[in-house]
Amino acid sequence: MPELNAKSHTLLCELKDINHCFVLPNGNPVTVLKDINLSIYREEIVALLGPSGCGKSTLLRILAGLIRPTTGHVFCHGIPLKGVNPGASIVFQNFALYPWMTVLENVEIVLKAKRHPRNEIKRLADNSIRLVGLAGYEEAYPRELSGGMKQRVGIARALVAEPEILCMDEPFSQVDALTAETLRAEILDIWSRVGKKLTTIFMVSHDIKEVVNMVDRIVIMGSNPGSIRGILKNTLPRPRDSRTQEFLNLVDRIHHIIASAIIPDEEILIPPLKLPAGVLLEPLPDVSINEIIGLLEVLNAHQGEEDIFRLAIEIHKEFGHLINIAKAAELLDFIDTPKQKILLTELGKRFIESDTEVKKRLWKDQLYNLNTYKHILEMLKRDPEGRIERDHVEEEFVVHLPQEDPAKMFKIFISWARYGELFAYSEDTGYITLE
Structure with a gap:
């Protein structure tokens, strides 16, 4: 323009x-x-x-x-x-x-x-x-x-x-x-x-x-x-x-x-990176699980649809950060974002109206669909002791997501995985293990 x-x-x-x-x-x-x-x-x-x-x-x-x-x-x-x-x-x-x-x-x-x-x-x-x-x-x-x-x-x-x-x-x-x-x-x-x-x-x-x-x-x-x-x-x-x-x-x-500019209605095609193992990992937006769930709660109260800017004003969130929350929820297939709207998907509605145990199971199922989690889970399964060091995971992020901060990515990665009970992580040992 x-x-x-x-x-x-x-x-x-x-x-x-x-x-x-x-x-x-x-x-x-x-x-x-x-x-x-x-x-x-x-x-x-x-x-x-x-x-x-x-x-x-x-x-x-x-x-x-x-x-x-x-x-x-x-x-x-x-x-x-x-x-x-x-x-x-x-x-x-x-x-x-x-x-x-x-x-x-x-x-x-x-x-x-x-x-x-x-x-x-x-x-x-x-x-x-x-x-x-x-x-x-x-x-x-x-x-x-x-x-x-x-x-x-x-x-x-x-x-x-x-x-x-x-x-x-x-x-x-x-x-x-x-x-x-x-x-x-x-x-x-x-x-x-x-x-x-x-x-x-x-x-x-x-x-x-x-x-x-x-x-x-x-x-x-x-x-x-x-x-x-x-x-x-x-x-x-x-x-x-x-x-x-x-x-x-x-x-x-x-x-x-x-x-x-930020959430275009038409999909923008980006050529995939040529990665060593042929794996294309998704960067995870830096938002909390509570923020994602809170967004779904508000959308459900609005009959599953709202303008993103009106929503930012209502929930007192800076709109750039709200867009990050929306990107995270969309990555998990809980919402869709046509034009300026945020729409709750059927899966998102089912998730938000379920009890805690079902929420965790649905969350875990969606993590299985993300290459980032698939890749680390495959590494865990291949390891004879069923564990991976934090440094090893961060090295994978350095290789596959070179523009992301690996320490920050690891923190988000662990937080999302713990909520879905996908695997466990010990700060004391520095190991991820299958749960």
């Missing part, structure tokens, strides 16, 4: 041909960002929106200069960025405050690091604290503050350096809904003030309504690897009312784009 009517303001930053890889503990590289090209202009708010694990936070840190991309370049005012972006400040998701410092000291630390004159540090810090409504709390420690107040300190610390661009990594996700609503309004008020240096906000979010409420351009990302699927211009006039039909229409449009 092409970018629609990009703002005509002065170009501030550019991300050109950005690719980024991480190295897993097993030594295998995994591409987290691929072919990213994005322009950031003055006097706009831009948001990255997409599923968990698509590289949103990594891309924000690349723009801020905290991470150097594997390939590609960041430009600020047309000049290649070397090191930390001097015009950017970050508000982190988890507050990132120094617990041994007071509110004032947490804000002053930025100016001290920049070697500001001592007589200016106190004045600028006081102004920033007052700007976010924390006057009177200068001598308080983080442990004395609520989540919302801690985030205000984080915002004050980011603003005290008078940045051109304010980078925010899911800044409202750790506070309650009412506090988040207040903070959004205050950020917009600070951004819109005349005469301030701050001109641009670049934020990461998973909340579609939050994005529609705040931003001018919405960058929709896909995953595996992280890439830009499309850029939408938000032309709704400010202040925005989330109850209007225009607002709801844009929310629905974004829902549709994301659903099409």
Whole structure:
């Protein structure tokens, strides 16, 4: 999808041909960002929106200069960025405050690091604290503050350096809904003030309504690897009312784009890997059994069908994580996911309406259908003592699933197997055995 009517303001930053890889503990590289090209202009708010694990936070840190991309370049005012972006400040998701410092000291630390004159540090810090409504709390420690107040300190610390661009990594996700609503309004008020240096906000979010409420351009990302699927211009006039039909229409449009990108209705054919033993193992989504069962319970209560985004709001799950839960349930044939819908299959309905013993038997039966479990079970049966070391299983994951973290895969693998009583695992001996 092409970018629609990009703002005509002065170009501030550019991300050109950005690719980024991480190295897993097993030594295998995994591409987290691929072919990213994005322009950031003055006097706009831009948001990255997409599923968990698509590289949103990594891309924000690349723009801020905290991470150097594997390939590609960041430009600020047309000049290649070397090191930390001097015009950017970050508000982190988890507050990132120094617990041994007071509110004032947490804000002053930025100016001290920049070697500001001592007589200016106190004045600028006081102004920033007052700007976010924390006057009177200068001598308080983080442990004395609520989540919302801690985030205000984080915002004050980011603003005290008078940045051109304010980078925010899911800044409202750790506070309650009412506090988040207040903070959004205050950020917009600070951004819109005349005469301030701050001109641009670049934020990461998973909340579609939050994005529609705040931003001018919405960058929709896909995953595996992280890439830009499309850029939408938000032309709704400010202040925005989330109850209007225009607002709801844009929310629905974004829902549709994301659903099409993450859980496409048409099957995407991927050439199988040529594996040493001719085995194609399935990566297991990193979700708990309780989350899978909980999803089936909710679907059953909804007569077996629900829109995935309405469901995310109802059960208070970030939609990217809900999609992972849905993928796990679909892997076990308990649900189907046509378009934006999640449908409970007959097997899923039978599973959720059964008692515990029948649930375990049905779960075990579905594990037998997965190559990952078939492969390990065959190894167990071939072993004279009927046991396999954990290290041996993780080595199999390294060989057959080179882009997965083998330790994490093993943890999920064991959890699912234990619920179905497929085999036993002893932490003390490090062995898997047939049960």
